[in-house]
Amino acid sequence: MRFLFSKQGIMAMLAVVVLGGGWLVLSVGKGTASVPVVVPVPTSTGAERKVIGQSVEGCPIEAYTYGTGKKHLLFIGGMHGGYEWNSVLLSYTFKNYLDSNPDVISKDLTVTVIPSINPDGVYKVTGKEGRFTSTDVSTDKAVLASGRFNAHEVDLNRNFDCKWQPKSTWQQKTVSAGSAPFSEPESEALRAFVVDQKPDAVIFWHxxxxxxxxxxxxxxILPVTLDLMNVYSKASGYTAVKSFDSYAITGDAEGWLASVGIPAITVELKTHEAIEWEKNLKGILAVLEYYAN
Ligand SMILES: [Zn+2]
Incomplete structure (x- = not known):
């Protein structure tokens, strides 16, 4: 299902699927596989599935939204694709948790999970679109490192409109930040979603x-960002750090959100493998409680 929206792909199959509740979904795809392209879709679990954009290679970027409250919290995994695949699995685990525990979202809240904002980077190391398991992940270090970038070899977390430069850094390496802020379809999809939905807080997992x-x-730093950081830190046990100063970064998504007045935090897991679910669930629930009051 690569190049989903190529001419052949669209010509190959056009199916209409009717889901429960009378919602219509148009599906376009080759062979027996199909990917819904019309949104929104209420799933059997109560989440609304929305495709907010397509990756360079035509993979859908999915957002799952729960609740209808005024305060909107956005959780995002996989900015660095397959290189940080545990952040994607953590996001899917959180989605499953919400499917099974809808009551944790109070009437004041809306929660959106974008599990995989860089699906092409995930594909590079798993060979899978959408959900995968740890056994699908390549152990080749070069493959894993290449999975950090999108299919244009751009570091998406250098492609946002905050101090943007065409080249940026990752540790001691120079990385491409794209040809302009939001030049990449994945960052543009997130920009459009944020501008449309105006979330009250954004949590990135890396x-x-x-x-x-x-x-x-x-x-x-926005004052409320410090509150958000401290709430997550205290509940989860991750150390709170006000400013990332290991090396200079330009064009990061969190910085862009700060520039448009939206508090955002980055939660960095301890390794590239474990999802540290118990710690992160505590952090998540503390944030939900903080914004519910
Ligand atoms: Zn990262």
């Missing part, structure tokens, strides 16, 4: 720095 970071752009 790995492997074992800490929770605040965010800032030209105007410094």
């Amino acid at each position: 790995s492997q720095a074992n800490a929770v970071y605040a965010s800032e752009c030209e105007q410094g």
Whole structure:
């Protein structure tokens, strides 16, 4: 199902599927597989599945939304694709948890999970679209490192509109930040979703720095961002760090959110493998409680 929206793909099959509740989904795909392209779709678990954009290679970028409250919290995994595949599995685990425990979302809240914002990067190391398991993941270090980038070899977390430069850094390496802010379809999909939905807070999962970071752009750290960082840190046990200063970063998504007045934190898991579910569930529930009051 690569190049899903190629001419052949669209010509190959056009099916209409009627789901429970009378919602219509148009599915386009080759062979026996199909991917819904019309949104929104209420799933059997109560989440609304929305495709917010397509990756460079035509993979759907999915958002699952729960609840209808005024305060909207957004959780995002997989910005660095297959290189940080545990952040994707953590996001899917959180989605499963919400499917089974809808009562944790109070009437004041809406929660959206985007499990895999860089699906092409995940595909590079798992060979799978959408959900995968740890046994699908390549153990080749070069393959894993290449999975950090999208299919244009761009580091998506350098492609946002905060101090953007065409080249940026990752540890001691120079990485491409795209041809302009939001030049990549994955970052543009997130930008459009944020502009449309105006979330009250955004939590990104990455790995492997074992800490929770605040965010800032030209105007410094938003006060509420420090509260969000501290709430997650205290409940989860990850150390709170106000400013990432290991090396200079430009064009990060968290910084862009700060620049448009939206608090965002980055939760860095300890390793590139474990999802540390118990710790993160505590952090998540503390944030839900903080915003419910
Ligand atoms: Zn990362």
